[in-house]
Amino acid sequence: MSNLNTNLDRRSFLKVSALAGGGMMLSFSWLAGCKPSTKEELLAMPKEWFELNNYIKIGENGAVTLYSPNPEFGSNVKTSMPMILAEELDTDWKNVFVEQADFYPERFDRQFTGGSQGIRQGWKPLRTAGATARAMLVAAAAQTWNVPASEITTSAGILEHKGSGKKAHYGEVASLAATLEVPEEVQLKDVNTFTIIGNSKRNVDGQKIVTGKPLFGIDHKVEGMKYAAIVHPPAFGMKLKSFDKSSVSGMPGVLDVFPINVFKEDYDRNFFDTTTFPEILAIVGNSTWEVMQAKKSLAVEWENAPETSFSMAGFGGRPSTQVKVPAGLENTVAHKARMAEYIQKNGTVVRRDGNPEEGFKKAAKVIERTYTVPFLAHNTMEPVNCFADVKGDKAVIYGPTQAPDFIRNTIASSLGMPKENVQINLARMGGGFGIRAYSHHMVEAALISQKIQAPVKMVYSREDDMTYGIYRPTYSATYRAALDENNNLLAFHVKAGGIPESPLHANRFPAGAIDNYLAESWDIPSNITIGAFRAPRSNFIAGAEQSFLDELAEAMGKDPIEFRLELLKRAETNPVGENNDYVPKRYASVLELVRDKSNWNSPQANVSRGVSAYFCHNSYVAEVVDTVIKDNQPVVEAVYAAVDCGIVVNPDAARNMGEGAIVDGLGNAFFGEMAFENGAPTKTNFDKYRMIRHKEAPKKIEVHFVDNGEDPTGLGEPLFPPVFAALANSLYKATGKRYYEQPFAPQLEMQNLKM
Template identity: 50%
Template sequence: MTTKDISAESVAREFVTSHGRRQFLKASVASTGGLMVNFSWLGTASALSSNKDSSPFRLNAYLYVATDGEITAMVPNPEFGQNVMTSMPMILAEEMDANWSQINAKQAEYEPADFERQFTGGSQSIRRGWQSLRMAGASAKQLLIMAAAARWQVSTAQLTVKNSVVSHAATGNSATFGELAADAALMQLPQSIVLKANRDFNIIGQSQTNLEGQNIVTGKPLFGIDYTSEGMLIAGIVHAPAFGKTLSDADLTPIKNMPGIVDAFMVESTTPDYVKSYFDTSAFTRMVAIVGEKTWAVIKAKRAVKANWEGIETHTEKLNRFGTLTEITVPGDLENSAGHRKQMEALLNSDLPVLRQDGDPDKAFSTADKIIERTFFAPYLAHNTMEPMNFFANVTNEGVHVAGPLQAPAMISPWVAERIGVSQDKVRIEVTRMGGGFGRRAYSHYLVEAAAISAHVKRPVKLMYTREDDMTNGIYRPTYMVRFKAALNATNELIAYQVDGVGVPEHAVHGDRFPAGAVEHYLARGGAIDSNITTGAFRAPRSNFMGASEQAFLDEVAELAGQDPIDFRLALFSRAKNNPVGDKYDYDAERYAGVLKLVRQKSGWDTMPENTSKGVAAYYCHNSYAAHVVTTRVKRGLPQADKVYSAIDCGVVVNPIAAANMVQGAVVDAIGNAMFGEMTFTDGQPDKQNFNQYRMIRMDEAPSAIDVSFVKSSVDPTGLGEPPFPPMFASLANALYKQTGQRFYEQPFIHQLQKS
């Protein structure tokens, strides 16, 4: 699984422990030497160690060591299947030189004083956590070394550490981490500590099975839906049946009288003056709440609710967009997917705002030898995490205690504090394992709803969404259209390229992405349409549509040029690298080309039999590069993906067995959404409410094999959850073209496949 070693930094790094963390972040950019961390963050004072009751000693926020040698690794980022509960402890253990079998992982609560960026999203957990985790591991090891040096009256330089044991070769002394933990917790960190060189890694890069594996296969209560607490009641909500409607009133007396029901009432999740932030998206802020002893009673009561709904008025809302106050328009219409399509087509034919222009595209198109223009469409998607939205809340005079599945605790803390009327330091957020996220759980309005319900009934409650609640109260992937236009000269070189993107409520175009920088005359434009249907991040936001459509379009352009699709792309990367167009472009042309070359080699692209229905695509997003080759076959009358070869460049791979799993999952997810994924709306109402209507990919529709290769690299790790997702849509479309003779411009592909 190698091509070439893209070397950045493989030498040992030193960091200074005695400066502010923010200074460190600045300093690390400026200099190659000292990396500094906040002393309190790595806090080591004895006050932090509760050694009275034999509980583990805290060496810093990330690492606790018990006298029996058990090491507890705190995982700051929420786990939704991306493997942070294993790969983050691996990074800690690596720098600590710990014995891996003594490591236990524990999901940290939301603790902004101890951790930064407790956020799962943007494929950034490992990338952004990399330095902090390494420094925490190295610092803990240093304290243990100092404890041993003090005990044996020798210099720290004479000590070595291996497998949780500190040794002094000259005297033969050795002590386990457990034996040293109590002393280590009292040590003061020195001015600077050295991190390992990549070549000395012996845990990072070696596959470790999931630390939660046994708990998962035995059904242990890991998930939010499993959370329970003394005196806890079950809550359910009934929200408006359509976007563009809200709750008017409801006679809940009959509901309150149903067996097992404790209370039923109307509740609001917002306060009138609250200015929503970017992740506070929620269409249905006024709802019916039902609280009962058990889940089934609540579900039955929900079904019996007869409420009156009314239309909303077109209005504007203030939105705090990461510190910038903006205003968004929320239309009062009952929207339709067919209407969105017409709106997008009209907008595509209007004068769209320019995002980037190089050269003179108009002139180039007017003088070109060949021109090709194609339009692509993708529908809304529902995230459909297997665990429906849920959250535990207990609001008391002491404050707010919430627990459950969410990707972004920091983002929801201000809203729930405002809604309940407490300061944020009175909000305790426990993070459970998530039964999937895919972006959906970055928007945790359901946490605020749970808290509002608990505050009303003055009891601990667990709010449970049914599948229907989950699918119809979505934060959907937006619907998009894009029109590409390309021009070839007489020698079949790509001389002009235009991308016009539109969408509801956003377009998906990134002006500086490929092939910007590789084409002399280039134009990127984008426009958006307001909507009251709530949308948000869905695995590789925007990229999931652009990668899908651009890479299918380029396949057709390569065909028009009479070139192999890989050769055609490699020529463009060569142009971008050697003679770039414009001031900048946002990819590394060599690494981009690298994954194509690797997938070409691994798949045997050049030596596949002539009639093989094969497709290729590559994409760069979330700091990593991904390419796939897929072959298709006909199974039970329908063409489908057969074998997939994936090549990925995400820098250092921390845990290969899990990284490959992530890529394989992204491949299956992309094939599923490309083939079947679709949410539509009629008069504001989601047309699909459960899996009998919303088709999900099943085992018999998944590829027979997915072969994953990683570019060997010593570049610090970059994202992996999202990058393999977008190009898989396109490689499938390109292979289906070989299989069927038809191009696929509209997702989901199943409609066209069933017609032909």
């Protein structure tokens, strides 16, 4: 067991008096809470709840309500985070109700979903909250029974004093416990004694999802609510010139059309205030269908936008930067030509070890390869939408967001009210993948509601959603390796860039494992907006690096796993340089595990295998992809993943997340691509934007976890980046061709394979 000083996290446990938005706080009653499904008999609803801290309420009958703080976009935090609370509270999971907390920063730590940090950064605060509540229940029992607290044990929601034979469930002492002082220090469980963490629990929203209950922002409705559609410029580099309201007035159900501006003049943007089109048109009416019909008839004129610039805050307290948005209508052909130019130029040196130039001069052989990927659209299944009800100087917002803390500032500024008056309630999100950290839609809905003085639900069409930007950038990386006559690696060089950002992680593997190493970076400005997309930058650079290492291993006559393990051994025993951003031993452990689980050393006839490994979001993943060519078609037969993300809270859900990341990676590797002509996205819906479907999913996926008892690290993202190279390396074995450019499907089709 470990002692944890609660002072660090005391803020979360302090009772908070009703704030300006107090009447709305935690507005979803426990009746709407989610009972984990089980066939065992469940406790009835209690008559009264006693709040032990901001995360935990206990009923007089022993039922427990746990607030899940973070927004849920499908990564299972709504189940897994309460499991951590329940573990340290030492309660019985079957008596737990889980409620989604509203955004309430005075009560909850870090209500942010992104960077695969939910469980990692929630680990200590949630354990502490659970343990603190347990300690207060123990103290209440000690006071009631007049025995020392140290002699009381707990198990599954039952307190027991063996000496006196006294026993009680938590509900019996909850009213007293709720009045006690929060202890200064609490004891956390030994991880080896966990009974809930590590034992799979089903999704607490599962029953609601499979029966179609309202859960998502788009499902929300209140009395008197109006519906809104939006019209945004058709291309990057364009803006609104004029519109003719009379073109739609008189259409059935259409009430009003007006422009809205997301930002007030001179507003200093938050880090996540990326907005492609700050000015858009809103069409308000009586139903979604009617306003969407009006969209098609609305007469609008657009014009070219001038170059603009604005100040934007850095992430995590880093200084603000001035962001320049160039004018012009960009296109993919020109992007590719410009990137090809930059590949030839010197970049900015980000890291240099030893004397790489000398290594290349002495080389008997140099291998040089360039990898390129296109922009990608996130394409969450739930299109952008938001409910807003702005009345006087108060606003209630309900909708999908990964980053309520950021967007609340923007909403408050744009509405002209203190941020405490803006209540954001967190809807379950129909996917996120990064893009819902950029929540300008909440500002848009709020401005529409403020203008019409009524509650409103704004819904983007799929076309609006796919073409509003905030894409994964296009990237390119050139790798070079110098080999001597005996195929020893003399030097290694990576030069990587993109539009409009570089993907380089210069201090990651194989930095630290190679004496002479050079990393350069470049970037090209653009008016096409970008944003976090599942494992930003890693989702490209891993594929490039791990494809190159595969080719290098082949040139050196080495097994690709063995080659990586040799490099990792070097990085472990005698690391080169400083600031190496990985632990070689943990990296090696996932390669060893995947080698074992995939039977790497006993390959099957006619099955082509590729391997890849990567470290990001504090976790290590190695993957093996097996493909076969069946009826002239590449088919992914199996994928094996080995993951080191420390302690796994909810193993089956964690495997599900891993399976999904692998399918996501395969889909984007084969098909993912957004392109531009005259500033306009060339794909606007799923008829043109090809996504992976049932038929292309692997026949089998195995996700294995390293069992090392380390504190949890990221999971939602780390399984995604390695897929690209594991697939490319596998396809190489199957077709004899290396794949340097994503998506792969067009190249496979050029080899007369069916895709």
